[in-house]
Amino acid sequence: MNRNLDIGLLRAFAAVAGTRSMTTAADRLGLTQGAVSQQVKRLEEMLDCVLFDRARRGLKLTARGDQMLGHAKRLLAMNDEILQEMTGPAIDGKVRLGIPFDLVSTYLPLVFEGFAEANPRIEVSLNCATSKALLASLRDGSVDVALVEEPLGESKGECLSVERLLWIGSKNGTAHRKRPLPLSIVSETCAFRDPIVEALEARAIPWRPVFEYGTLEATMTTVRSDLAVTAFLGSFIPGDMEVLRRDSGLPELPNFTINLYESNIETNPAARQVADYLRESMIGQNRRSA
Structure with missing residues (x-):
């Protein structure tokens, strides 16, 4: 059975990975901290792996999380590029x-x-x-x-x-x-x-x-x-x-x-x-x- 990655989950994950903070990522995305935390949790459940090490002070990517971040950035860039080209005049x-x-x-x-x-x-x-x-x-x-x-x-x-x-x-x-x-x-x-x-x-x-x-x-x-x-x-x-x-x-x-x-x-x-x-x-x- 084919499964599809949720772009919203990927965007939340990338924001948290970039800021190392659920709170800062939530502010950047215009969401609550709880919503971002749930999105990251849903992505981890979908991928059946842990993306962040939460045991230490602050958040740190696990090895699988670091691997996933590269994929997420590529997918988000492609998503944003497609939307920009298809929904509005491209600015160059x-x-x-x-x-x-x-x-x-x-x-x-x-x-x-x-x-x-x-x-x-x-x-x-x-x-x-x-x-x-x-x-x-x-x-x-x-x-x-x-x-x-x-x-x-x-x-x-x-x-x-x-x-x-x-x-x-x-x-x-x-x-x-x-x-x-x-x-x-x-x-x-x-x-x-x-x-x-x-x-x-x-x-x-x-x-x-x-x-x-x-x-x-x-x-x-x-x-x-x-x-x-x-x-x-x-x-x-x-x-x-x-x-x-x-x-x-x-x-x-x-x-x-x-x-x-x-x-x-x-x-x-x-x-x-x-x-x-x-x-x-x-x-x-x-x-x-x-």
């Missing part, structure tokens, strides 16, 4: 997306997960630069959509999120106590540089640059090595870094916003699709973290 085209260095590995995976599967005909290329450089690229038309970090209240773009700018350093490090303060920033055009310098000078805290020209990875290496401190948006601080509290002796930094800018939207439907996806994903992300 090339989109140049600008994004600051510090958001590439932290922000982008959170909000852009699933975009390629849902929009297989859209080719996205990344332009990684500082926020000031991205604004220039928007003006000259070399990027179509950009995420830009700007001080709260100074933007002409669409605000997607408000974030605290926080000092960070190596765990159990001492660099924040040194004077002059060793400071590591990717570039002189970094959006955070001027507010950081202004805050330090307002408190008469001397500082010296440890690293100002290079990649984000190199900057973070200086911080991990306790050679310097830097600042990051609160929601995107790497897990191996330590937030430096008020008693660290460093001044409070201003709030920043992540703003969405669009260019060539009217003549590029693919760019509009990317902008809409970023907007909706960030709204969902903010709702889950609220």
